[in-house]
Amino acid sequence: MRKTWRWIGNTVFWSYERGSWPYDVLVALILIFLLATPRRWFQDGPRPTVPASSQVQLLSEDANGNEATYRLDARLLPADKRPTKSTPELERGTHDILVRTVPALEDRTFQVERIDFVRSSDGTVLDYDVTVRINPS
Numbered sequence: 001m002r003k004t005w006r007w008i009g010n011t012v013f014w015s016y017e018r019g020s021w022p023y024d025v026l027v028a029l030i031l032i033f034l035l036a037t038p039r040r041w042f043q044d045g046p047r048p049t050v051p052a053s054s055q056v057q058l059l060s061e062d063a064n065g066n067e068a069t070y071r072l073d074a075r076l077l078p079a080d081k082r083p084t085k086s087t088p089e090l091e092r093g094t095h096d097i098l099v100r101t102v103p104a105l106e107d108r109t110f111q112v113e114r115i116d117f118v119r120s121s122d123g124t125v126l127d128y129d130v131t132v133r134i135n136p137s
Helices: 002-012 021-036 088-101
Strands: 056-061 067-073 110-119 125-134
Touching (some): 002 021, 067 088
Antiparallel strands (some): 056 067, 110 125
16 A cells, blocks of 8 residues: 555656656656647637737727727637626726727726627627727826
């Protein structure tokens, strides 16, 4: 029994000498795992090839330039971060996207005032209409 526990401890803490047969077996098992694991297990999918800046459109802006509404493609957010109602996490995500993609907002401070959802006929969210209030600089 003691020998079994020692083997488990050596395996978990990787205490075999390099070049020994147990070390080589563990390396082979890791390589087999890496090469044989299906990609879908890690939800590794293609990323959008369209630049994010082309997926953000200015819909309207008030005369003073203090408030603007942008349409963001929902695919800019990861699939697990696309809620169907307004949440603080969604506000942070849309704020970060706008800072990265809209040159006019890059060096300015602004708050997300409202998020409206543009849905398809089956109810899935296609776009977000994000209204922001821009603080005067």
